Amino acid sequence: MKYSKQREQILEYIKSVTSHPTAEIVYTQLRKKIPNISLGTVYRNLDRLSEENNVVRIKFSGAKDRFDGNTNHHYHAVCIKCGEVTDIFIDYFSDIDKKVEKYISSKVISHNTIFNIVCSKCNK
């Protein structure tokens, strides 16, 4: 993989925030520094960076993909009112994989869980 200024800046931006931005948000933010960067470049690089586990792609059902610079395992919670995504730093629930494995008698590789919450702001 050859160096590029665009990819460096994309990674730097993703690592600097905890807001789980979409590709489009990354694009509009980076245009402040690299005015003629293209949306395709952002998509392509986020793709490659997540392939190489430098960022995490969070696929939400029915919504744009979001990206997370924190590659340590954690869960995500999404507010059903405002859509904000919060990190949940708790251990991986390996016991539920075992339970399911027993049920289907096939290998369980992993699980993806999103918690639907009402965030403190929206609860007022």
Next chain:
Amino acid sequence: MKYSKQREQILEYIKSVTSHPTAEIVYTQLRKKIPNISLGTVYRNLDRLSEENNVVRIKFSGAKDRFDGNTNHHYHAVCIKCGEVTDIFIDYFSDIDKKVEKYISSKVISHNTIFNIVCSKCNK
């Protein structure tokens, strides 16, 4: 809600299978009975049926939505090789919601979990 032959047939089909079909699969199947049914009608009715909890919409990350005629709570497992979706009839893990609730001190409404597996066919 007014009766329609199309909606009746869509519901009947969904209730008769356990294959978790996509809207498009429902469409191609129903064309055998109602040759000029339109894809938009299938989408609209699956939408309404799931709004009214007569069917369950399963939103997979990065894949087409699938529909399930079984409205009793259960989990789903998807084979990472062939994409087949299997029902997992085990109790809802309410304890993990409580754990997360404690962590974020906001109300947890529910969680959505998909298990990534290798099905028995693909394991050979």
Next chain:
DNA sequence: TATAGAAGTAGTAATTATTACTATTTTGAA
């Protein structure tokens, strides 16, 4: 039973998120 108008449909166009394409530019090993 006839009918009016609300709700539903078929067929098509539009939208949204993402990926693909292409001509040009950048990178880095020799």
Next chain:
DNA sequence: TTCAAAATAGTAATAATTACTACTTCTATA
């Protein structure tokens, strides 16, 4: 320095779904 491989900008294409519109079907009521 050079030059081919890899990356980019800008645009076109794709895929899933939703929206629109003219026509059809239901069904409550006269």
